[in-house]
Amino acid sequence: MFFELMKKELKVYFSNKVNWAFVVVIPLLFIGLFSVALKDYIGADYGTFDDGKEFYYLNVEDGKYVDRLNVIIERLTESTGVCFERVYDIEQAKKDVEKSKAYGVITVNADGYDYYRSPYNETEGGKLIRTMFVEMAQNEIENIKNYPIVVSNNIEVKVSDVDSYAYYTFTALAFTLMMLSVGVSLSIYDEREHQTIIRYRISKGGIWGMLGLKMVVGMIAGAMQLLLSFAFSTFVLGVKWGGKIGWMLLLLMLHNIFAILMAVVLGLKGKNKAISQDMVFLITMLSAYLGGSVTPVYLLENVPVLKLLVKISPLYWTNQALISLYNDILDKKTLYSALISTGLALIMFIIITVGEKKKRVVMIVKETDDKKDKKEEVAA
Amino acid sequence: MLAVMKNTFAVFKTNKEFIMTIVFQPVLLFLLMSVLLPYTKEHSIGVCNESSYESSEYIVDSLNGLDGVRVEEVKKKDLNDKLMNSNIEVAVVIMDNPETNSPVAQVITVGSSEIETAVEAVVMGTNLDKVSDNDIVHVNKVKKKGINISTTLAFMIFKTLTSAMLLGNLIIEERRNKIRDRIFLSGISKGAYLAGMSAVYFLSLAFGTTLFFVIGHLFNFDFGMKYTVGYLIMMWLADLLAVAISLCASALVKTEDSLWVFGSFIIMPMALFSGLLFPYEFMPKSLKMIGACFPNRWIAKGIEIMQRTGGLVEAVPYMLMLLALCIVLFAIATVKTKRVSQS
Numbered sequence: 001m002f003f004e005l006m007k008k009e010l011k012v013y014f015s016n017k018v019n020w021a022f023v024v025v026i027p028l029l030f031i032g033l034f035s036v037a038l039k040d041y042i043g044a045d046y047g048t049f050d051d052g053k054e055f056y057y058l059n060v061e062d063g064k065y066v067d068r069l070n071v072i073i074e075r076l077t078e079s080t081g082v083c084f085e086r087v088y089d090i091e092q093a094k095k096d097v098e099k100s101k102a103y104g105v106i107t108v109n110a111d112g113y114d115y116y117r118s119p120y121n122e123t124e125g126g127k128l129i130r131t132m133f134v135e136m137a138q139n140e141i142e143n144i145k146n147y148p149i150v151v152s153n154n155i156e157v158k159v160s161d162v163d164s165y166a167y168y169t170f171t172a173l174a175f176t177l178m179m180l181s182v183g184v185s186l187s188i189y190d191e192r193e194h195q196t197i198i199r200y201r202i203s204k205g206g207i208w209g210m211l212g213l214k215m216v217v218g219m220i221a222g223a224m225q226l227l228l229s230f231a232f233s234t235f236v237l238g239v240k241w242g243g244k245i246g247w248m249l250l251l252l253m254l255h256n257i258f259a260i261l262m263a264v265v266l267g268l269k270g271k272n273k274a275i276s277q278d279m280v281f282l283i284t285m286l287s288a289y290l291g292g293s294v295t296p297v298y299l300l301e302n303v304p305v306l307k308l309l310v311k312i313s314p315l316y317w318t319n320q321a322l323i324s325l326y327n328d329i330l331d332k333k334t335l336y337s338a339l340i341s342t343g344l345a346l347i348m349f350i351i352i353t354v355g356e357k358k359k360r361v362v363m364i365v366k367e368t369d370d371k372k373d374k375k376e377e378v379a380a
Numbered sequence: 381m382l383a384v385m386k387n388t389f390a391v392f393k394t395n396k397e398f399i400m401t402i403v404f405q406p407v408l409l410f411l412l413m414s415v416l417l418p419y420t421k422e423h424s425i426g427v428c429n430e431s432s433y434e435s436s437e438y439i440v441d442s443l444n445g446l447d448g449v450r451v452e453e454v455k456k457k458d459l460n461d462k463l464m465n466s467n468i469e470v471a472v473v474i475m476d477n478p479e480t481n482s483p484v485a486q487v488i489t490v491g492s493s494e495i496e497t498a499v500e501a502v503v504m505g506t507n508l509d510k511v512s513d514n515d516i517v518h519v520n521k522v523k524k525k526g527i528n529i530s531t532t533l534a535f536m537i538f539k540t541l542t543s544a545m546l547l548g549n550l551i552i553e554e555r556r557n558k559i560r561d562r563i564f565l566s567g568i569s570k571g572a573y574l575a576g577m578s579a580v581y582f583l584s585l586a587f588g589t590t591l592f593f594v595i596g597h598l599f600n601f602d603f604g605m606k607y608t609v610g611y612l613i614m615m616w617l618a619d620l621l622a623v624a625i626s627l628c629a630s631a632l633v634k635t636e637d638s639l640w641v642f643g644s645f646i647i648m649p650m651a652l653f654s655g656l657l658f659p660y661e662f663m664p665k666s667l668k669m670i671g672a673c674f675p676n677r678w679i680a681k682g683i684e685i686m687q688r689t690g691g692l693v694e695a696v697p698y699m700l701m702l703l704a705l706c707i708v709l710f711a712i713a714t715v716k717t718k719r720v721s722q723s
């Protein structure tokens with residue numbers, strides 16, 4: 001009987017093309033697209049000094065400030081790759097700076113320097129070069145040339161292998177696993193809409209029979225998504241899941257169970273289909289954003305408000321743990337992630353149980369009232 | 381047309397959700413996203429000063445004086461984690477060097493960083509004697525700016541395009557409930573009907589856009605351009621495009637549900653490739669080429685050009701492209717509506 005019902009549920013679930021898209025297309029699209037699109041960004045290769053140019057204008061042909069400028073030009077070119085160009089029309093040069101043709105214009109005077117930057121659109125590279133120039137220009141040539149501080153190499157740092165491919169394999173997968181729950185939520189709402197849910201409520205198996213079936217279907221879809229993503233990331237993107245793969249799968253499955261139970265709650269409580277769907281989407285998108293599945297989490301952690309907000313997303317904990325496990329580190333993050341997913345799943349379970357108990361009480365009271373009314377009618 | 385406009389305004393008045401969704405919700409979201417969207421090109425440096433020499437503070441001062449980078453103090457025990465998780469890109473650890481009786485610094489990165497050598501140059505160029513020629517460099521003063529609008533631009537364009545989907549919904553609803561047929565029976569032409577509703581939607585969207593623009597000015601947002609009105613013009617064009625897309629979509633699909641699918645499978649990918657979730661400039665060339673085909677990108681490109689060149693004229697080709705697309709979409713919507721009505 002169970003397997004017959006299961007077969008039927010699976011058939012219904014996979015007869016919907018949108019569900020197929022969620023299981024197959026969305027994870028591969030997200031993992032592939034995000035990995036490729038943010039490759040340079042994750043590596044912090046912003047092209048800060050790309051095509052960088054600085055103008056300089058000499059009001060005096062020689063003197064200590066001209067000599068100092070020459071040394072600075074050498075140092076800045078060497079350390080940033082920015083090229084310096086001498087200009088002979090200062091007003092035109094300023095206009096060109098405003099048109100982003102150069103970061104700024106340095107004018108060498110007999111008593112020092114003037115630096116002109118654009119009042120509207122100074123780039124990050126321009127800001128850096130300006131401040132580096134100001135810092136260096138205040139020093140004597142000997143200081144600029146002689147490097148008074150020795151740069152030693154006695155601190156060892158562990159090297160992380162997390163590039164955009166690895167990062168988005170895990171974070172986008174956790175995100176799309178959560179997205180899968182939309183199908184479960186809609187499927188439960190359909191049962192409510194067609195009133196079949198009432199039959200389940202009064203049947204021997206109770207509502208958990210039906211919910212269990214839908215949850216198993218969700219888990220099967222999740223497992224399929226996991227398998228596909230694993231194959232795609234391993235064979236196409238070249239991501240090595242490493243020795244802690246068992247822990248990773250465990251965390252992802254726990255996360256999947258929580259997401260499915262959340263979808264069940266929203267499917268049972270949503271006032272209409274669109275609201276149920278929107279709520280699952282909204283929660284998923286918000287969790288994904290705060291969890292670092294869309295924007296790299298370190299960027300979020302660098303924003304003061306977001307630094308605290310990210311912690312309310314269950315995806316944040318899952319993603320953090322997955323990245324640590326990928327780096328072959330089994331630490332508290334794994335424990336936190338497992339506890340949070342399990343805890344949230346339990347909360348959802350309690351919400352469903354309490355809600356269904358209330359509904360049963362209401363149904364029994366209604367049934368008794370109906371019987372009473374009928375008796376009264378017969379008596380009348 | 382005026383009658384249709386009045387009627388649409390009446391619909392807005394009776395259903396406050398419309399005004400909320402079209403005008404105020406986008407403005408609130410824009411303002412919220414201006415604060416919350418963290419994409420930035422600012423590099424981050426962690427400084428760990430373990431030196432007992434007073435002069436080590438000069439190195440910290442030099443780094444703090446850098447504009448265009450975020451400098452934070454980091455404890456040595458957190459250094460590894462911060463570098464591994466990319467919270468900082470470059471770490472500068474300052475220690476004692478008893479041999480020279482002066483501080484030494486180590487510049488650390490976990491991979492390659494484009495500012496590593498620049499940071500090294502700053503550290504090495506620090507004058508530990510602090511005998512320097514102060515005030516010999518005069519930098520022109522620039523008005524201090526607040527939040528940069530560039531980081532939220534793609535989101536704003538996306539939200540503008542989706543906000544107008546309500547117009548499509550309303551048109552389909554009126555068509556389904558035969559309200560539209562009654563309007564046509566009263567002698568109002570199809571073109572006037574569409575133009576009237578579009579005008580009200582455009583005015584509502586443009587009001588929201590202008591409101592954000594004014595608030596942006598009040599809060600000193602950084603528009604990154606000489607003539608900020610250029611930003612407003614481009615965003616008004618975005619409003620117009622939003623109305624045109626919505627109108628066209630409502631003429632092409634039959635139900636409100638299909639409109640939702642249209643939004644998800646056409647507007648969303650358009651936004652994705654135009655930099656909604658990740659900055660356009662960091663995308664690989666192939667993705668950029670796809671993005672460049674979408675009007676979202678034309679709007680953003682127009683604004684970027686104005687930011688870069690400081691003039692409005694340079695963005696005119698993009699404005700014309702948008703206008704042309706709007707005309708085409710309006711034409712499709714009108715023709716399709718006429719055909720459907722005739723059949």
